[in-house]
Structures are given as structure tokens and as C-alpha cells.
Amino acid sequence: MPLTQIKTSNLDSTNGLFFRNRIINGAMMIDQRNAGASVTPSSDAYTLDRWTTWTYAASKFSVQQNAGSVTPPTGFVNYLGITSTSAYSVPTGEGFAMMQKIEGYNMADLGWGAVGASSVTLSFWVRSSLTGTFGGALNNSAQTRSYPFSYAINSANTWEYKTVTIAGDTTGTWLTTNGAGILLKFGLGVGATLSGTAGTWAGANYASATGATSVVGTNGATFYITGVQLEKGTAATPFEYRPYGTELYLCQRYYTQLVGNYSPDFSVPNASYVNYWTHCWQFPQAMRSSPTVSQISGTTITMDQYGIGPATVSSNQVGSVNQYYGRITVVTSSPSSADPGSAISPTGTFWQASAEL
Amino acid sequence: MTYQYLKDPYTKQNRIDAIYRVEDRATIPLDPANTDYQVYLKWLEEGNTPEPADE
Numbered sequence: 001m002p003l004t005q006i007k008t009s010n011l012d013s014t015n016g017l018f019f020r021n022r023i024i025n026g027a028m029m030i031d032q033r034n035a036g037a038s039v040t041p042s043s044d045a046y047t048l049d050r051w052t053t054w055t056y057a058a059s060k061f062s063v064q065q066n067a068g069s070v071t072p073p074t075g076f077v078n079y080l081g082i083t084s085t086s087a088y089s090v091p092t093g094e095g096f097a098m099m100q101k102i103e104g105y106n107m108a109d110l111g112w113g114a115v116g117a118s119s120v121t122l123s124f125w126v127r128s129s130l131t132g133t134f135g136g137a138l139n140n141s142a143q144t145r146s147y148p149f150s151y152a153i154n155s156a157n158t159w160e161y162k163t164v165t166i167a168g169d170t171t172g173t174w175l176t177t178n179g180a181g182i183l184l185k186f187g188l189g190v191g192a193t194l195s196g197t198a199g200t201w202a203g204a205n206y207a208s209a210t211g212a213t214s215v216v217g218t219n220g221a222t223f224y225i226t227g228v229q230l231e232k233g234t235a236a237t238p239f240e241y242r243p244y245g246t247e248l249y250l251c252q253r254y255y256t257q258l259v260g261n262y263s264p265d266f267s268v269p270n271a272s273y274v275n276y277w278t279h280c281w282q283f284p285q286a287m288r289s290s291p292t293v294s295q296i297s298g299t300t301i302t303m304d305q306y307g308i309g310p311a312t313v314s315s316n317q318v319g320s321v322n323q324y325y326g327r328i329t330v331v332t333s334s335p336s337s338a339d340p341g342s343a344i345s346p347t348g349t350f351w352q353a354s355a356e357l
Numbered sequence: 358m359t360y361q362y363l364k365d366p367y368t369k370q371n372r373i374d375a376i377y378r379v380e381d382r383a384t385i386p387l388d389p390a391n392t393d394y395q396v397y398l399k400w401l402e403e404g405n406t407p408e409p410a411d412e
Contacts, residue, residue, distance in 0.1 A: 178390055273367060289390035294383035317366050318384035320374055329366050357392060 021240040022102050022120075023184070024250045025050045026228040028078040031065045032248075032257055033352075038064035040085060046356055048080050049251040052101070054185060054207065056094035060216045061085055061188060063098075072226055073125040073159045075239070079226035082188060087219040095190035095207045096216050097136070101357035102230070103288060104141075104181035110168055110232060112140075112182075117168025122149070122184070123236035125227040127159045128215070135187045135198065135212030138166060139205070141180035145172035146206035150198040153213075161227075163236040169201050178288050180357045184230060188223060189214030252284045254356045257296070258328070260346030262304055266330055267343040274337040277303070277344055278319070281326045283353060291353035293318040293326045303330060303344040311335060311344050318351075326353060360397060360407040371410055379408070 030049040033039075039047055042058040048065055066072075067081025080098065090096070110118045128134070131153050138147040147169065151162040175181050187195075187208030196206035215223045227239045242250075258264075258281050266277035283291070295301065295316065303311040312334035319327030328351060332344070359379040363372040375384050376397055385393045 276366060289392075290386035290388035292378075292383050292385045292391060292393040294378075294381055297381060317363070318375070319365070321384065321386045331366065354393075355391065 018240070020231045020237060021229045021242075022106055022182070023050075023100055023228045023230050025247060026124075026226075027076055027239070027241070027247070028065060028080045028226050029244060030248055030251045032251065032255060034065070036065045038062045038067065046255065046354075047098075049255060050100050051080060052099050052356070054095065054097040054099045056096065057088070059085060060088050060096060067224070068222060070127070070157075070224065073161070075241070076125070076226050079125075079127075079224045082215060082223040082225075084188075084216045084218055084221040086216070088189065088214075088216045090189045090191050090214055090216065092191040092193050095194040096188040097185040097190065097207050098188065098225070099183055099185045100228075101141075101180040102182040102184065103357060104175035104177045104179050107174070107181040108176035110174075112169045112174040113172050115170050117170045118232050119165060119167050119234045121231055121233055121236045122164045122166065123162065123227070123229045123231075123239070124225055125159050125161055126151075126153060127157060127222075127224040128153050129156055129220070129222045130213055130215065130218060131156050132213040133209070133211060135190070135195070135209030137185050137187070137196075137207050137209075139183040139185065139207075140169075140172050140174050141183065142173060143183070143205040144203060145169055145174075146196060146202050146204055147200070148196045148198045148202070148206045148209040150209035150212060157222075159224075165234050167201075171201075172203070182230075184228075186223075186225060187212050189216035249285060253286070253288050255352065255354050256284055256287070257349050257353075258346075258351040259349050261349075262345050262347060265343040265345055266303065266328070268338050268340050270340050274339075275332050275335065277330045277332065279328050281328055281351070281353075283324060283326070286323045287353065287355040288323075288357070289355045290322050291326070291355040293321055293328070293351060293353045295350055296352050299348065299350045301330065301350045302347045303332070304347050305335070305344050310347075321353075323355075358396075358400060360400065360405075362407050362410040364410040364412075376407060
């Protein structure tokens with residue numbers, strides 16, 4: 001991006017040229033969990049990295065990177081695609097949204113919750129099969145502070161660029177720790193009691209603007225979004241393209257997988273545990289908290305004995321975990337005994353670590 | 358949701374650093390910043406108790 005496209009008037013001493021965007025994976029490039037496959041969440045679930053569903057009823061929409069295979073806006077190669085799976089009339093106390101929770105450390109400089117709170121500007125590209133007024137909201141972690149916003153989609157199935165400037169909230173409690181600082185929601189159908197007046201702060205739990213269009217209300221309706229940027233200040237600057245590796249690394253603070261492909265080694269520690277194979281998994285970076293570690297759904301753990309053939313896995317357990325490491329132990333029935341130091345290795349990606357907000 | 362205590366595979370002692378969530382085979386460290394642990398604490402407050410560890 002030519003630097004001339006960024007007006008110096010849009011920058012101040014703390015909103016510099018780099019890392020202006022408080023949203024991680026705003027270009028929807030990273031999809032560690034599903035690798036481009038479609039998912040239909042039955043409850044709140046992370047989809048593309050850092051983007052979670054906010055849902056009161058199961059299976060009302062699917063989420064997929066580049067759903068429908070339309071051409072993204074110029075400069076982007078990916079988008080997050082929502083497809084409604086039914087014509088659901090959202091009850092007054094229910095709601096559906098795509099959400100990103102921004103870690104408190106990454107918005108602390110905004111000074112929200114006190115006099116002098118900085119304004120922020122949200123910008124994004126959106127495309128829908130529906131037209132009309134759509135909505136979303138910013139919330140604090142307790143969801144006791146809300147700023148509903150609205151935007152118009154004027155033409156069906158056409159990418160449109162939107163910006164919303166939001167005055168900083170001078171009241172409320174906004175976490176500036178490794179907890180959730182700001183919740184950004186894009187409404188997909190929100191009931192009346194969870195919707196509020198657009199363009200003003202409220203001491204309530206609102207996820208969208210009153211009267212906004214419901215995507216889940218129309219079977220087959222689509223809602224595609226990319227280039228999401230939330231930055232300090234009252235003007236939108238061009239989307240901050242970060243290198244893929246940088247964006248992946250930012251995501252891995254919250255979620256990562258142990259990528260196994262005949263590596264790494266799981267080894268027998270000593271002669272007392274001749275069929276216990278342990279690996280100390282070093283996470284790519286310090287995770288936000290000690291992560292939850294689990295076997296990836298739908299996988300069957302297979303281990304290779306380096307030329308001897310597959311091992312037979314009878315169980316596995318995750319041992320001690322902290323922000324930096326997790327210990328995984330696999331027990332085999334075949335081989336039932338091996339010398340200390342012997343090693344086997346996974347033949348696929350079977351474990352995940354999540355420290356999501 | 359169902360939770361279960363864990364035994365250390367080596368020492369065979371009950372672990373005091375993690376709880377097991379049965380449905381998705383997830384090991385949850387007892388870290389107050391871990392959101393799964395926060396959900397587990399609410400589950401306890403509702404009067405629930407974890408299953409004993411497998412022998």
C-alpha cells in the first residue's frame with residue numbers, strides 16, 4: 001500500500017503505520033480449524049481463526065472461508081462466508097452474530113471506561129444476497145455496555161465498503177488484561193430485547209441495532225465479510241495487510257495445532273514405563289492463558305514406528321500444561337514394550353490447544 | 358457437559374492441575390484465565406460434581 005494513501009491527519013502518536021488494526025485475521029486468511037471446510041455450529045464455536053459464532057439456537061447458519069467462491073474485493077483473497085440454513089424467525093430474546101473478542105492488552109491504550117476515551121473506527125467489506133439496514137455492536141466483556149451500529153447494504157451480491165466511527169466509552173468496566181477487552185459483533189439476526197438504538201452507548205446487552213435485517217430469517221441468504229479493521233481515531237485508513245506468517249503467529253496466541261507428519265518424536269522415558277510415549281509440545285508462542293488441550297474431533301491417533309510399521313494406540317492423555325508447553329502421553333498395546341529412548345511419531349495432526357477468549 | 362477427574366498416567370495419583378471434559382476429550386488446566394475453566398467453575402457453582410477418574 002502506498003504510504004501516501006494514509007493521511008497523516010488520520011494518524012496520531014499512538015496510531016502508527018503498523019499494527020493499527022486491533023482485529024486479528026481481519027482478512028480471513030487463517031483457518032486452522034477447518035482449512036476452508038464448511039461448518040454449521042450447534043453452539044458458540046470458533047470458525048475461521050479468532051472469529052466465533054454467537055448463537056442462541058443450533059444450526060441456523062453455516063460458516064466457511066470463501067463460501068460460494070465469489071471474487072473477493074480487490075486486494076483480498078479470502079472472506080468469511082455465512083449461509084443461512086433455514087428461514088428462522090428470531091424470538092425477541094435470541095440472537096445470532098459473528099464475533100471477535102479483542103484481548104484487553106490490545107485495546108488498553110484506548111482508555112475506555114474513563115474520561116478521555118479514544119474514538120475508534122470500524123471498516124470492512126461486506127456482501128449479501130439481502131439488502132437493507134444491517135447491524136452490529138461493540139460490547140465490554142460483561143456485556144453491560146453496548147454500542148449498536150448500523151450500515152446499509154444497497155445492492156445485492158455486491159461488495160460494499162463500510163465505515164463506522166464510534167466515540168470511546170467513558171464509563172463501564174473494560175478489561176485491559178489478557179481477558180476480553182472489546183467484543184465486536186456483526187449481527188445475523190437479533191431479537192428486539194438484544195437490539196438497541198444505533199449510534200449511542202447504552203448500559204445494556206445489545207448485539208445489534210434495532211430493526212436490522214435478519215440473515216438467518218431467509219433460507220439460503222448469504223452474508224460475506226472481509227477486510228475488517230478496528231483502529232484508533234475517527235477516520236478509516238486503508239486495510240493493514242500483514243504478512244501471512246505474522247497473522248498466523250498472532251492467531252497462535254489463541255489457538256494452535258500439533259502438526260504431526262512423521263514428527264515429532266514421542267519417546268519412552270524410562271524402564272518403568274515401557275509402552276508410555278511422551279512428547280513435550282512447545283507452543284509456537286506464549287499462549288494467552290494455559291490452553292485447553294484436546295484431541296481434534298473426528299481424528300484417530302495413528303503412530304509410526306520408523307520403518308517397523310504402525311503402533312497400536314490404546315489411550316492418550318494430556319499432562320501438565322502451561323502457556324508455553326503441554327505434555328502428551330500416548331500408551332500403546334503394540335509395541336507393548338520398548339527400550340527407554342525409543343521413539344514413535346504421529347502420522348497426522350491430532351491435538352489442538354485453545355486459549356481463546 | 359460432563360467433567361471427570363484425571364489420574365496422572367505415571368504416578369497414578371489424582372491430578373490437581375487439570376480437569377477432563379468428557380464430550381470433546383479436552384484437558385482443561387486450572388488457570389483462572391482459561392475460559393473453559395471459567396465455564397467449569399460455573400458448572401460447579403450450580404451444584405454439579407465431576408465423575409471420578411478412571412482406574
